Amino acid sequence: xxxxxxxxxxxxxxxxxxxxxxxxxxxxxxxxxxxxxxxxxxxxxxxxxxxxxxxxxxxxxxxxxxxxxxxxxxxxxxxxxxxxxxxxxxxxxxxxxxxxxxxxxxxxxxxxxxxxxxxxxxxxxxxxxxxxxxxxxxxxx
Amino acid sequence: xxxxxxxxxxxxxxxxxxxxxxxxxxxxxxxxxxxxxxxxxxxxxxxxxxxxxxxxxxxxxxxxxxxxxxxxxxxxxxxxxxxxxxxxxxxxxxxxxxxxxxxxxxxxxxxxxxxxxxxxxxxxxxxxxxxxxxxxxxxxx
DNA sequence: AAAACTGATTTCATTTTGCAAGCAGAAAAT
DNA sequence: ATTTTCTGCTTGCAAAATGAAATCAGTTTT
Numbered sequence: 001x002x003x004x005x006x007x008x009x010x011x012x013x014x015x016x017x018x019x020x021x022x023x024x025x026x027x028x029x030x031x032x033x034x035x036x037x038x039x040x041x042x043x044x045x046x047x048x049x050x051x052x053x054x055x056x057x058x059x060x061x062x063x064x065x066x067x068x069x070x071x072x073x074x075x076x077x078x079x080x081x082x083x084x085x086x087x088x089x090x091x092x093x094x095x096x097x098x099x100x101x102x103x104x105x106x107x108x109x110x111x112x113x114x115x116x117x118x119x120x121x122x123x124x125x126x127x128x129x130x131x132x133x134x135x136x137x138x139x140x141x
Numbered sequence: 142x143x144x145x146x147x148x149x150x151x152x153x154x155x156x157x158x159x160x161x162x163x164x165x166x167x168x169x170x171x172x173x174x175x176x177x178x179x180x181x182x183x184x185x186x187x188x189x190x191x192x193x194x195x196x197x198x199x200x201x202x203x204x205x206x207x208x209x210x211x212x213x214x215x216x217x218x219x220x221x222x223x224x225x226x227x228x229x230x231x232x233x234x235x236x237x238x239x240x241x242x243x244x245x246x247x248x249x250x251x252x253x254x255x256x257x258x259x260x261x262x263x264x265x266x267x268x269x270x271x272x273x274x275x276x277x278x279x280x281x282x
Numbered sequence: 283a284a285a286a287c288t289g290a291t292t293t294c295a296t297t298t299t300g301c302a303a304g305c306a307g308a309a310a311a312t
Numbered sequence: 313a314t315t316t317t318c319t320g321c322t323t324g325c326a327a328a329a330t331g332a333a334a335t336c337a338g339t340t341t342t
Contacts, residue, residue: 010248016242050331095239103153105228108151108152
């Protein structure tokens with residue numbers, strides 16, 4: 001993720017990968033979209049075990065990019081709720097295509113594959129319904 | 142891309158990102174799929190200017206992963222032709238979803254956006270036709 | 283008052299990347 | 313025939329990113 005240096009190109013794939021082309025960023029988005037995670041410690045506890053400094057760095061970058069939003073939990077002054085913007089929710093189709101490919105070619109956990117396949121077989125409508133629901137869940141305030 | 146160490150999880154997104162979750166890998170695939178590039182020097186000449194050692198590294202990893210195939214050019218003994226396997230061609234939908242997102246949120250080159258939008262609007266059929274054609278072009282021998 | 287939990291920071295070793303130059307071999311040009 | 317150019321690829325080294333562990337100051341909970 002570049003700070004705001006000049007872009008190397010204006011190719012659509014490059015511009016996307018410049019934002020989320022690394023090992024962790026899309027996994028954080030996955031945590032939020034698929035697993036409904038919202039707090040720092042939840043992200044830390046994911047199977048892949050991201051380091052806390054990297055997590056902090058990515059959350060900041062994602063907020064700066066306008067993909068997530070930081071809000072303080074009204075119920076717990078010290079807790080911070082991370083939620084997705086529309087820009088973040090729109091990464092969902094990318095996550096699904098990655099899942100599709102992995103299910104075909106890698107040894108994906110059978111339950112997770114089943115869960116993903118349900119959405120894939122549901123087609124565009126199912127996917128849009130999920131995204132619509134996500135937009136409600138993640139709406140500000 | 143991990144050598145063959147234990148996977149951190151069997152989550153579909155993680156397993157995919159473990160293969161192509163970096164700045165360069167999908168750009169090489171883009172070069173092959175979108176721009177029809179087949180030779181080392183062609184990849185080197187892309188706008189984003191990948192370093193030659195990184196390129197070598199990624200091409201090796203992609204071959205090891207079974208995403209690309211190396212063949213020597215019968216017309217030019219010293220030239221090597223890199224082509225896509227089915228596993229590589231199946232990354233095309235991911236590239237398209239990334240393009241879709243970038244066109245919506247980033248300053249994508251207008252001509253490249255138009256080219257991508259044509260495919261997007263063509264729907265699943267257009268996409269499948271392109272992939273079928275790619276499979277012919279990239280078939281071994 | 284102590285303990286546990288919050289998001290984050292610090293330190294430091296390891297790994298990955300970026301950059302520039304250079305390589306041997308093959309083909310093309312002179 | 314010999315120089316020049318082109319091929320995929322390597323090397324050396326600096327810079328940046330990552331990983332791991334310990335630690336932090338507040339805030340809740342016990």
